[in-house]
Amino acid sequence: MKGMDIAEVSRRTGVPASTLRYYEERGLVASIGRRGQRRLFDPAVLDRLALIALGRAGGFALDEISSMLTPDGLPKMDRGRLDAKANELDQTIQRLTAIREALRHAAKCPAARPMECPTFRRAVRLAGAGRFEVAPLAPFKAEAVSVTRRKRRTGHVRLE
Amino acid sequence: MKGMDIAEVSRRTGVPASTLRYYEERGLVASIGRRGQRRLFDPAVLDRLALIALGRAGGFALDEISSMLTPDGLPKMDRGRLDAKANELDQTIQRLTAIREALRHAAKCPAARPMECPTFRRAVRLAGAGRFEVAPLAPFKAEAVSVTRRKRRTGHVRLE
DNA sequence: CTACGAGTTCAAGCCGACTTGAGGTCAAGC
DNA sequence: GCTTGACCTCAAGTCGGCTTGAACTCGTAG
DSSP states (O other), rough: HHHHHHHHHHHHHOOOOHHHHHHHHHTTSSSOOTTTEEEEEHHHHHHHHHHHHHHHHHHHHHHHHHEEEEEEEBBBBOHHHHHHHHHHHHHHHHHHHHHHHHHHHHHEEEOOOOOGGGHHHHHHHEEEEEEOOOOOOOHHHHHHTOOOOSOOEEEOOOOO | OBBHHHHHHHHHHHHOOHHHHHHHHTSSSOOOOOEETTEEBBBBHHHHHHHHHHHHTTOHHHHHHHHHHOTTBBBBSSSHHHHHHHHHHHHHHHHHHHHHHHHHHHOOOSSSSSSOOHHHHHHHHHHHOOOOOOOOOOOTTTOOOOOOOOOSSSSSOOOO
């Protein structure tokens, strides 16, 4: 009978069994049945987990991710929503880029206090310039979710 | 007398008083004394809060941020450490960029299932390719930390 | 028959960054 | 003198995303 048990899914994706159960409970993945009391998963769950990992890595909340996936596989999102997400991410990227530059500059700037340096100040300003909100970015641990199928309160920041 | 009370700091930065007390408790900011039982803050705390916000926006933990700041102002970090942080951020940025591209592609890709599309799979792979770990990015709400300074009583310059 | 290992359920715990609530103090204004 | 409102402290609560632990059930090997 086809269907992988939880250990195999875990092994192949790097996602702990406890997380898989949790995801199932949250409706993010579904098992295709049981053999005895044990869950059986369709291999398609591997792709699904990869998509979930993608979303998590992008800083999306689980609820948000589940709203992006249909029960049976895919992109339940319309173009607009996807684009919106992409833009959101783009804002984040720009913000992070400004911060990275601020750090790099701080590393070599001679000013005693960074805030006295115009370049640094500018970066700080850019970093905080947007007025959007961004989901927290998930801790990204290596290891996980192979996509290959072989065998198969509130930090506030304002500027003026 | 010099020194701003907590409400003024809050008003000028957007950081809630509760957060300021919390930051003080965590050692991220210090008050310069009390008037009665009330805290008094030096205007320099405004810069400090801007830096803290910068760090938070960059996904750094409070502990990490405090390890980057000296009690009296700033750059306690050596060049190497700053560069390391910048590189870390750079990894994050690349990862997010890959995810953004995956989303943009998914928005217009005709493939029924995203995972069947090589372009998408490649993006997913890139997104997950690194084997590093990244701190969570703080939720980014607008409103806060004005770096603005109208009266520069202390003589040092802050953001316009 | 028994023991073992791998699975199961359910409730509770953990972490970080704050927020909230109860109860207390104090200076100013009526 | 009394009220008000802004501040104070300290403990506990919140939220997301899991993890952990206790207690139980199976199927299989010895």
